[in-house]
Amino acid sequence: MNQPPARSHPSADRPSPHFGSRAVSARRGGVHRTSLRRGRWLGYLFILPALAFYLLFVIRPILLTFQYSMYDWNGVTKATWVGFNNYLKVFADPTLYGPVLNAFELIIFFSFIPIVLGLVTAATVRRIAESRLAGLARTIVFIPQVIPLVAAGIIWSWLLASNGLVNQLLSAIGLGGITKAWLGDFGTALPAVGMIGAWVQLGLCTLLLLAGMSKIDASLYEAARLDGAGPLREFFSITLPSLRQEIVVCVTVTVIAALSSFDIIYISTQGGPGNATLVPGLQIFYLAFSENRVGLASALAVTLMVLVLAVVLPIQLLTKEEKA
């Protein structure tokens, strides 16, 4: 999505030459007589398998989700048409729009914190990016991206438990008074789940931003130093503006992860306590497969899909305009 628009090759749009005449050694001589039209037809044949899988397992279900969302259906008996009623419920019922608000709150933890911390880290580390220590760090900080989110959920459920590492550390620095079961407390469950997301995303953001910084011309920094700019000035007038594209990528990836989160929360809190950490993905799962309210689940699903597009598209268009 962040690719520059395709540079069309000068000769790319020329019809391919008729090349049958020179073919001598071919086993299947017929193919070499391929006319232009036949070649085109062959091109579609190349796309067909990918398109078939995509239409059958993505586009068809998307259309069906729209269709289901217009019905009251328990998955078994006959469905009744209810029009947009399910959507009205989504916007009126706090157990349905609540998860959406929770997902937006998660953006603070999945996106904002990793990107800000990643920027600070990358800017500080930039000069020693080629050192052996940085090479080691590059591998280490990627581990959370490689393990399944389910594993991250299990690990952090333990760390955040009442006798887990987090409370142990807090007690060690004299903050024993605020220890609690972080995932079980109404006030802290959502931020605690968010911290898991921050742990997963921080490494990726840091490395993406660091890679972006390595592309900045070093002479810019030297000039700034000669002008007497400190690290802070340097950061705001050189580093930050040059990283526009990398930041957009980080925002896009992490915002999608926040809005469509499922694995971490399913494992660590199941949406609880109460509905404190319920997110749309999990609520869709419960509605469709435990409560048999397929229509309502589908209306929430459509809302989620539209929401993700509505948040991501403007961010993407912003960079496209910049380039044009």
Add this chain to the structure above:
Amino acid sequence: MITSKRENLVGRILLILLMLWTLMPFVSLFVTALHKSGSYPAGVEWPADPQWGNFALAFQSAQMGALVWSSLQIVLGVVPVSLVIATMAGYAIGHLRVPGHRLLLLLFVFGLTLPFEGIITPLYYQIRDFGLLNTRWAIILPLIGLFMPFSVYWMRAHFVNMPAELSEAAQVDGANRWQVFWRVHVPLARPALSSLGILLFLWTWNQFLLTVVLVNDPLKRTAAGALGAFQGQWGTDIPLLCAGALLIMTPTLLVFFIFQRQFVAALLQGSMKG
């Protein structure tokens, strides 16, 4: 370049903190796994009597052998097919530029941001009607479809930069269209293909939602799905759960450490393009 020693020192400290922040959870997990099964240890506390047997116990309870084999079968079902058909489609859209290639690309790009939860409900009924519930096909077939937006987009980005002269020269030399594709373009696409292969392997191995909804039997799931089932079964026995979680993560971590360079490159490129 003008640098100050003090800034470099701060950088080093920050790097070490970052690594600690990443690794401490694993240390806690490992140490806890060595405590007596069923006990409630503190976050990080070396046990008086390390229970190395917990790993063997978890290995048996989780049926690790069968589980890794199942995940492997799913990966083998998803990744090669996805690579081949995405390469073909990316080639036709990016290089052959069939009429309507822009529209086709847009159709695929539309699926790039799709949250899987958005379509999981109809997918369940569709897979049920195909009679595939609780089989590995229930994960394999939809995943191939769900990976197409990214994969086709990724391969197109490679092929769009391939000069048309390349194909023309090969055709003049007597290669037919399939040979031009298979003998000339596919070998040149190796770097793009191997990165994509790594990403698809990882996303398949770690896929959770589809396995939870479509497959009940943990031994027919992906590694992530099996881990979820293991937590459901042993959630109250913290040392054993920690041992199991570590075991189930080990194959991915091994593969990651062996191919770390390629992994990091693939993941960074992957997010830049996606």
